[in-house]
Amino acid sequence: MDTALILHFLTTPLVFLIWTTFLKTFILLNVVLGVVSVTVFAERKVSAFIQDRTGPNRVGIPMTLLGGKKDIPLWGLGQMIADPVKLLTKENFVPAGVNKFFFWLAPKLVLLPPLLVLAVLPFGSSLFGVEMTIANINVGVLFIFAVTSLSVYGITIAGWASNSKFPFIGGIRSSSQMISYELSLGLSIIPIFMVCGTLNINEIVDWQIKNGWLVAPYWPHGFSLDQLLHPKDLIHSLIAGVSLERFLLWIPMMVSFVIFLVSIFAETNRLPFDLPEAEQELVGGYHTEYSSMNFASFFLGEYAAMFAGSGAIVSIFLGGWSLPIIPDGSHGWVWGLVNIGAWFAKVSVILLFMIWIRWTLPRFRYDQLMKLGWLGFFPIALFNIFLTAIILAVVHH
Amino acid sequence: MAIVVNRPKLTFAEKCYLPAIFAGLAITWKHLKRALFNKGIVTMQYPEEKWDANLPDWYRGAPTLVVDENGREKCVSCQLCEFICPPRAITIKPMEIPENDKWRKVEKRPEEFDIDMARCIYCGLCEEVCPEEAIFLRKDYSITGLNRAEMVHDKKTLYKLGGVMKGLTFKWNELK
Numbered sequence: 001m002d003t004a005l006i007l008h009f010l011t012t013p014l015v016f017l018i019w020t021t022f023l024k025t026f027i028l029l030n031v032v033l034g035v036v037s038v039t040v041f042a043e044r045k046v047s048a049f050i051q052d053r054t055g056p057n058r059v060g061i062p063m064t065l066l067g068g069k070k071d072i073p074l075w076g077l078g079q080m081i082a083d084p085v086k087l088l089t090k091e092n093f094v095p096a097g098v099n100k101f102f103f104w105l106a107p108k109l110v111l112l113p114p115l116l117v118l119a120v121l122p123f124g125s126s127l128f129g130v131e132m133t134i135a136n137i138n139v140g141v142l143f144i145f146a147v148t149s150l151s152v153y154g155i156t157i158a159g160w161a162s163n164s165k166f167p168f169i170g171g172i173r174s175s176s177q178m179i180s181y182e183l184s185l186g187l188s189i190i191p192i193f194m195v196c197g198t199l200n201i202n203e204i205v206d207w208q209i210k211n212g213w214l215v216a217p218y219w220p221h222g223f224s225l226d227q228l229l230h231p232k233d234l235i236h237s238l239i240a241g242v243s244l245e246r247f248l249l250w251i252p253m254m255v256s257f258v259i260f261l262v263s264i265f266a267e268t269n270r271l272p273f274d275l276p277e278a279e280q281e282l283v284g285g286y287h288t289e290y291s292s293m294n295f296a297s298f299f300l301g302e303y304a305a306m307f308a309g310s311g312a313i314v315s316i317f318l319g320g321w322s323l324p325i326i327p328d329g330s331h332g333w334v335w336g337l338v339n340i341g342a343w344f345a346k347v348s349v350i351l352l353f354m355i356w357i358r359w360t361l362p363r364f365r366y367d368q369l370m371k372l373g374w375l376g377f378f379p380i381a382l383f384n385i386f387l388t389a390i391i392l393a394v395v396h397h
Numbered sequence: 398m399a400i401v402v403n404r405p406k407l408t409f410a411e412k413c414y415l416p417a418i419f420a421g422l423a424i425t426w427k428h429l430k431r432a433l434f435n436k437g438i439v440t441m442q443y444p445e446e447k448w449d450a451n452l453p454d455w456y457r458g459a460p461t462l463v464v465d466e467n468g469r470e471k472c473v474s475c476q477l478c479e480f481i482c483p484p485r486a487i488t489i490k491p492m493e494i495p496e497n498d499k500w501r502k503v504e505k506r507p508e509e510f511d512i513d514m515a516r517c518i519y520c521g522l523c524e525e526v527c528p529e530e531a532i533f534l535r536k537d538y539s540i541t542g543l544n545r546a547e548m549v550h551d552k553k554t555l556y557k558l559g560g561v562m563k564g565l566t567f568k569w570n571e572l573k
Contacts, residue, residue, distance in 0.1 A: 046429065048432070049428065049429045049432035049433060050425045050428050050429050050432070051428070052428060052431075052432060052437050052438055052439050052440075053432075053438065053439070053440045054432075054438050054440045054442075356422065356425060356426070356429070357422070359425055360418070360421045360422050360424075360425040361418065361421060
């Protein structure tokens with residue numbers, strides 16, 4: 001076969017879709033697992049700085065091993081590789097009396113859902129005409145809810161299969177916590193459907209590009225790069241951005257945003273809601289009995305969940321990959337790369353915020369956690385739906 | 398009788414957590430910002446920076462042997478330290494001092510004097526019990542070795558660490 005024929009075969013719609021999807025999946029998976037490693041390092045470094053310590057600052061390029069005189073510390077960046085290597089080379093100890101099948105299954109169940117969530121998140125506009133979403137499906141947001149709820153099985157099974165008291169309590173806590181926060185998580189999203197009129201995350205992002213991010217009430221209408229050269233058009237678009245509807249809708253959107261953010265914290269077992277691991281009360285929580293790669297899977301799963309959760313927050317509330325003025329990928333591949341960069345930058349900001357929160361707030365007591373979920377967020381999220389409906393009805397008619 | 402502790406009445410702002418959360422975030426942000434510019438970090442970079450200058454005089458580091466200002470080994474091999482040592486870290490092999498030696502009237506000195514630093518508990522009883530003021534706990538605390546044999550301080554090492562001790566008893570001084 002000559003090259004023209006191969007090229008023709010590769011560009012037939014179905015084949016093109018298949019191999020680009022595989023490529024996107026492969027690249028995104030590797031990038032995200034790399035980002036997880038960086039997040040762990042950032043977590044250690046930020047926590048150290050907040051507590052007036054230096055954090056890891058030794059492991060860099062080991063020149064002494066290669067015959068050099070002095071190591072290059074490189075601000076401890078080598079820790080990103082050293083930590084996984086340590087976990088991988090440890091003995092994978094399986095205690096007697098555990099349910100072996102489920103004991104091995106649980107870490108995989110924790111790792112899988114966050115990676116599945118990444119499939120529906122639009123992490124960029126388009127590159128060379130290829131859409132930067134692995135699966136652009138109409139029920140994107142529902143898919144996220146369906147899949148993230150599955151990660152509770154991994155944790156509960158880990159707790160149960162360990163055949164030990166503390167992991168079991170951790171698993172139980174996790175399941176009840178997930179149920180209480182899953183509800184407000186789902187309800188807090190309904191106002192967004194009402195405003196945007198779609199469940200497709202790509203369309204929600206498109207809506208935000210046209211009308212402004214959901215957390216930003218004011219947005220110049222039709223703002224673009226060309227307009228910067230024409231002051232008259234610029235002023236016109238700035239005035240067109242003022243809209244009573246958007247300012248009124250900003251209130252329920254902010255409420256939704258706060259509830260969604262807090263629920264994501266609870267979903268990903270981050271402090272102040274890390275009751276399932278609560279190392280002071282439950283030794284290590286659900287992963288007490290795990291070691292080596294099995295433990296690393298939990299670790300990886302937790303941070304991948306953080307990443308996926310941040311991705312969802314960014315895509316739904318913070319305009320996804322879009323930045324004001326910056327055009328999308330159809331104007332050239334450079335802009336496509338800029339869009340991808342913008343998405344990762346926004347996600348990093350949310351990740352840093354999660355770390356920042358972790359080292360600021362103490363853990364909630366268990367009854368406080370339940371009370372906050374059922375008596376706080378659940379009614380507020382319900383009320384928020386009605387508020388949005390009233391605003392929409394009053395302003396439109 | 399049980400003491401009733403009245404719960405404080407919380408205002409709405411306190412009940413909804415948010416102001417306190419923002420105050421806390423502001424505090425941690427302040428620390429983070431300060432540490433980013435390398436200020437306010439309290440960590441001591443150990444092997445490069447040490448606390449040695451601030452060690453008190455009574456610090457109990459590694460036990461060592463000393464010589465007096467005339468260069469005589471102060472230890473007379475009475476073996477009291479060997480007997481009192483709780484973890485039995487000290488092993489002494491005494492020897493007679495030859496007739497032609499300058500210090501022959503001292504009668505004995507150690508031929509071998511080993512302190513196993515893997516066993517030493519730094520209690521200082523050897524220093525207290527020594528009638529000759531020959532053994533002292535100095536300020537060395539970083540005793541390392543790659544195997545057990547390296548952790549044993551022999552006589553040579555002990556004298557090297559101990560050095561000269563001046564201004565104490567002189568009962569074996571020739572001039573007396």
